[in-house]
Amino acid sequence: MAGGTVRGKKELRTIFWDETRGEVVMVDQTALPSRFRYVRYSDYVAVGDAIRRMVVRGAPAIGVAAAMGLALCAAKSKAATREELLRELEQAANHLSKTRPTAVNLFWALERVMKVARKTEGGVDAVRERVLQEAKAMAEEDVKVNKQMGRLGASLLADGDRVLTLCK
């Protein structure tokens, strides 16, 4: 369902930020299970398309994807002033908010990043850096929150339980 499954030695992340290339990387969920492949995105319009086409799915992961879309917008922006960058971010947030209407995490994530962007003092670089930080923090939180939910959920289950689930 969400941004990552952590167990044992290997960690499976469905979405993360590639520091070296400054790109968003996602497991292409439309190709599973016949192919396990990562896809890379370097602009927010493509991220919006990925959300719409369900390359990334599951409400929390969609939220993280949207936040990283804004980080891409900021990273690639040629804005000369902070105000100009904020305008571009608003435009990107507006675009991303129209990809899928139902999962609330999408809007929650966009609003959270935009709030942080508006509050950040300093110039273009400061805002750019802060937006990226927030998007990455949200990806990390998602993994932590999943573990915590797993722990709390496990307390409801008894040994030997047969559990039915749907698209989790």
Next chain:
Amino acid sequence: MEEGKKIHVYASETRPRLQGARITVFELMYDNIPTTVITDNMAASLMSRGEIDKVIVGADRILAKTGHVINKIGTLSLAVNAKYFNIPFYVAAPTSTVDFNLTPDEVVIEHRSEDEVHYVGRTRITPIGARAVNPAFDITPPELISAIITEKGVVKPDELMKLLTG
């Protein structure tokens, strides 16, 4: 599971996009959790035979005001069936999924392309010219939900607002 309990998961395939069959099962197998796939229309039958102990689903939007849960299409059907057969029905979702503002009537349910119903992969499974509907989500009322599992605690649907706003 991490606590050493052994569970067995039945994963409903989740038409039309088959995320359950394709992705949930992949993830569960990756985690070495014993898993069996069923088609979406088999759930009631398994429940009636006493083969399901609990149901756990996710959520795309939880309405704090009313306790309704909006999740992948098919959730409501599982919840109704679970209620009939007295099987606990849990929703697991992070608190970022909680909507503090809207009521069920105000929620926009995404309707996706008919083609997602007409085609499985590249194979058309309905006659050309057939019509289909494709709502991506449904709305499950609080009376069908035993508890909501969030990272901040496990609560009844009508206790969610209190949990999050103190």
